[in-house]
Amino acid sequence: MRKLLTPLIAALLVSCLTAYAVWTGERPRAHYLSDLRASLASDVGTAGSGGNLLAIRPALYPSDYRDPDLLHMKLAAALDQARDQGLLTERTVVALPDHIGTWLLLQNEKQDLYKARSLAEAGRLLTLSHPTLLGRLFLQGQDLEEALLRAKARRMARDYQKMFGRLASHYQVTILAGSILLPSPYFKEGKLRSGHGALYNLALAFSPDGLLLGEPYSQPWPQSARGESRQTLQTAGGLVTITRSWGQGYPRSKVTLDNGQSSASEELFLRGRLWPLHNSPSGSELTPLAAPQASDAPGSHLLNAWLDAQ
Known part of the structure; x- marks a missing residue:
């Protein structure tokens, strides 16, 4: 009897492990349903050759992060709206919020997530x-979000890098491509890479x-809720200054474009x-409900400001 049960149990165990391995690799495709609407919530100044700051x-x-192409589609829909309204020129500076790239860690997951x-x-x-995350969680003491990231x-x-370079x-x-959390980011032959050290909030411009x-x-x-950082960058539209802070309970960046005039x-x-x-300042949100909105319209909001010609 024992000789009969042993191969049966072994076969059952192999079948279960095989089924589990197949299940972990399955990523059934699902219909992408998302609000691609975008509206111009603010338009200040008069169009001209002085350039403009377009904040999105x-x-x-x-679900927008299930595939990078879906996030690209969402942002392209907003830029299409801006182009249709004549807001895009060679001197336009498009600014996006911090941590827009961080949730790329959700790509290629099961639909229920x-x-x-x-x-x-x-x-x-x-x-x-x-x-494999279990090893990071229990052996390396990482939380779930960091282990997945x-x-x-x-x-x-x-x-x-590929997505925002394509859009530009x-x-x-x-x-100004918002930011992304990465471990010890560095560049090799012009390509963004990630290392194995401490996490950094990295922002690129294209x-x-x-x-x-x-x-x-x-x-x-x-980052500290009380801290504030400052970045400057020269662009075709003028000098950009970005001030970042979590002081309001969410990652807020103030972008200023100055063309000298x-x-x-x-x-x-x-x-x-x-x-x-995880590890953001206590009580903070990534998509704050209480933040002052420029419009009640659904979807993405575009805020445009034209600068005087030099």
Whole structure:
């Protein structure tokens, strides 16, 4: 009897492990349903040759990060709206909010994850579908979000640079590409790479030819709620100054464009519903509901300001 049961149990165990291995690798395709609407919430000044600052507050959800092409589609819809209204020129500077790239860590997950109300709610599904995360969680003492980010950091870095470079070259504008969390980011032969050390909040800018513009901005993560950082960058439209802070309970960046004749400023933050980041300042949100909105319109909001000609 024992001789009969042993191979049966072994066969059953192999079948279960095989089924589990197949399940962890399955990523069924699903219909992409998202709000691609974008509206011009503010338009200040008169169109001319002085250039303009176009701030985009995109409405983003976990499902927008299922595939980088879907996030590209959402941002392209906003830029299409701007182009249709004559807001894009060779001197336009398009600014996007911080951490727009961080949730690329959600790409290529099971469909049920995108329905979760929090990352903690999705935790069991993530650990089951990524058994290698267990080693990071228990042996290296990492939290679930950091473990997943580090596991996908190499691809996240590649997709972040590729996506915003494509958008800049396609629309022939300067793009301030928000930011992304990466472990010890560095560049090799012009390509963004991720290392294995501490986490940094990294921000890149792209010129109208799709190439990197200026020096990358990076700041150690986590950040203090009281701290404020400042970045300057020379663009085709003028000198850009970006001030970053979590002081309002969410990642807010104030972008100022100065062409020497006049200047314009806009505040940026993410809209929609993205989960709070682990290790962010206590009580903070990534998509703040209480932040003052420029419009009640659904979808992404465009805030444009024209500068006087030099």
